[in-house]
Amino acid sequence: MTETTLQRRAEAVRRFNRFYTQHIGVLHEFLQKSPFSLTEVRVLRELTLGTASTATELARALGLDSGYLSRLLTSFERRELITRRQSEADARQSLLELTPAGRAAYAPLEVAAINEACSVLNGLSAAGQEQLIAAMRTIERLLDRLPPLAAAxxxxxxxxxxxxxxxxxxxxxxxxxxxxxxxxxxxxxxxxxxxxxxxxxxxxxxxxxxxxxxxxxxxxxxxxxxxxxxxxxxxxxxxxxxxxxxxxxxxxxxxxxxxxxxxxxxxxxxxxxxxxxxxxxxxxxxxxxxxxxxxxxxxxxxxxxxxx
CATH class of the missing domain: 3.40.630.30 (Gcn5-related N-acetyltransferase (GNAT))
Incomplete structure (x- = not known):
C-alpha cells in the first residue's frame, strides 16, 4: 500500500468522523438538556442492564479510566442514584446497584434515546434501514477487537x-x-x-x-x-x-x-x-x-x- 493510498483512506475516515460527530450531536439534543453527561448515561445504562456490577467490570466494559470512574460513582452515590455493598466473593470489590431514584433518573433517557434512533430510521425506507444497520454491523466487526473464540x-x-x-x-x-x-x-x-x-x-x-x-x-x-x-x-x-x-x-x-x-x-x-x-x-x-x-x-x- 502506498503512502498516498493510506493518506487518502485516512482522510476518508476523518471525513466520516466529522459527519458522525455532527450527527450524534443532533441526536443527543435531549441528553444535552439533562443533568447527565454522555459517559454518565453510559454508566447508568450498564447498571440498568445488569451487565456490570463492580467498578472493575464497568471500567472494562466502557473503556474508562478507573480514577475517573471512581469519581463519577462517588458523585452518583452522593446523589443517591446508586448504593454500594461489599462483595461476599471478593472483599476488595463493591457491588453497585441503582436505587429507585437512579432507575427513575435513567428511564426518560432510555426512552429519549430510543425515540431519537427511531427518528433516524423513520427517515429511511425499509431497505435503507437494513442497509444502514448492515453497514453499522460491518464497522463494529472491523473495529472491534474480537476475542479469539468469538462465536460464529x-x-x-x-x-x-x-x-x-x-x-x-x-x-x-x-x-x-x-x-x-x-x-x-x-x-x-x-x-x-x-x-x-x-x-x-x-x-x-x-x-x-x-x-x-x-x-x-x-x-x-x-x-x-x-x-x-x-x-x-x-x-x-x-x-x-x-x-x-x-x-x-x-x-x-x-x-x-x-x-x-x-x-x-x-x-x-x-x-x-x-x-x-x-x-x-x-x-x-x-x-x-x-x-x-x-x-x-x-x-x-x-x-x-x-x-x-
Missing part, C-alpha cells in the same frame, strides 16, 4: 446472499491477488449453477455469521453420482484465524458423508496457500497440480480430495 454460527442462505457473495468474493480476490473481472464471471457462473440445483439432500450452502455479519461461506454440490465438490469457500480477512474455515470445511465433509458420497473434492489456486493447513487437517490430500493462466494471473491450479 452457520445458517442457510437468504434472499440476496448469492449475489452478495459473488460481489464480495470478486472484490476480495481482486484486492488480495490482483485478479481481473474473470473471477467475478467465474463466481457468478458457479453460483448460478448451484442455485439451479433442486435436490438439497445432495447439495448445500452454509453462510457463516459473526455478530450478525456474514464472514464466510461454503457450498457443496454433486460432481457425479458418487463424488461431490466444495465450491467458493471463503472467509473474510478480519475473521481468519478464528476457526471459521475449519468449521465450514468440517460441515461440508459431514454433509457429504451423510449424502452418501464416496469422495469430496475441491479446486483452488496456488496463491491461496492459507487454506492448505485447513484442508490437510480435515483429511484432504492434494492429488493434482497444474499451471494455468486464469483471472489475469499465472496460477497453479490444485485439486484436493478427501475419501469419505
Amino acid at each position: 454460527s452457520l445458517r442457510a442462505p437468504r434472499l440476496g446472499d448469492y449475489g452478495w457473495l459473488v460481489h464480495r468474493q470478486a472484490l476480495l480476490f481482486g484486492a488480495e491477488y490482483g485478479g481481473d473481472i474473470g473471477f467475478e464471471v467465474f463466481a457468478a457462473q458457479e453460483m448460478a449453477e448451484f442455485s439451479r440445483l433442486s435436490d438439497r439432500e445432495r447439495a448445500m450452502c452454509w453462510i457463516a455469521e459473526q455478530q450478525e455479519s456474514v464472514v464466510g461461506a461454503a457450498f457443496v454440490a454433486p460432481l457425479s453420482e458418487r463424488a461431490a465438490r466444495m465450491r467458493l469457500l471463503y472467509v473474510e480477512p478480519d475473521a481468519r484465524g478464528l476457526g471459521i474455515a475449519t468449521m465450514l470445511v468440517e460441515q461440508s465433509v459431514s454433509f457429504a458423508q451423510r449424502a452418501g458420497y464416496d469422495v469430496l473434492t475441491l479446486t483452488t489456486c496456488g496463491v491461496l496457500n492459507d487454506g492448505r493447513r485447513v484442508f490437510e487437517r480435515a483429511g484432504f490430500h492434494c492429488v493434482a497440480t497444474e499451471p494455468e493462466r486464469r483471472f489475469g494471473r499465472n496460477l497453479i491450479a490444485q485439486t484436493w480430495e478427501r475419501k469419505l
Whole structure:
C-alpha cells in the first residue's frame, strides 16, 4: 500500500468522523438538556442492564479510566442514584446497584434515546434501514477487537446472499491477488449453477455469521453420482484465524458423508496457500497440480480430495 493510498483512506475516515460527530450531536439534543453527561448515561445504562456490577467490570466494559470512574460513582452515590455493598466473593470489590431514584433518573433517557434512533430510521425506507444497520454491523466487526473464540454460527442462505457473495468474493480476490473481472464471471457462473440445483439432500450452502455479519461461506454440490465438490469457500480477512474455515470445511465433509458420497473434492489456486493447513487437517490430500493462466494471473491450479 502506498503512502498516498493510506493518506487518502485516512482522510476518508476523518471525513466520516466529522459527519458522525455532527450527527450524534443532533441526536443527543435531549441528553444535552439533562443533568447527565454522555459517559454518565453510559454508566447508568450498564447498571440498568445488569451487565456490570463492580467498578472493575464497568471500567472494562466502557473503556474508562478507573480514577475517573471512581469519581463519577462517588458523585452518583452522593446523589443517591446508586448504593454500594461489599462483595461476599471478593472483599476488595463493591457491588453497585441503582436505587429507585437512579432507575427513575435513567428511564426518560432510555426512552429519549430510543425515540431519537427511531427518528433516524423513520427517515429511511425499509431497505435503507437494513442497509444502514448492515453497514453499522460491518464497522463494529472491523473495529472491534474480537476475542479469539468469538462465536460464529452457520445458517442457510437468504434472499440476496448469492449475489452478495459473488460481489464480495470478486472484490476480495481482486484486492488480495490482483485478479481481473474473470473471477467475478467465474463466481457468478458457479453460483448460478448451484442455485439451479433442486435436490438439497445432495447439495448445500452454509453462510457463516459473526455478530450478525456474514464472514464466510461454503457450498457443496454433486460432481457425479458418487463424488461431490466444495465450491467458493471463503472467509473474510478480519475473521481468519478464528476457526471459521475449519468449521465450514468440517460441515461440508459431514454433509457429504451423510449424502452418501464416496469422495469430496475441491479446486483452488496456488496463491491461496492459507487454506492448505485447513484442508490437510480435515483429511484432504492434494492429488493434482497444474499451471494455468486464469483471472489475469499465472496460477497453479490444485485439486484436493478427501475419501469419505
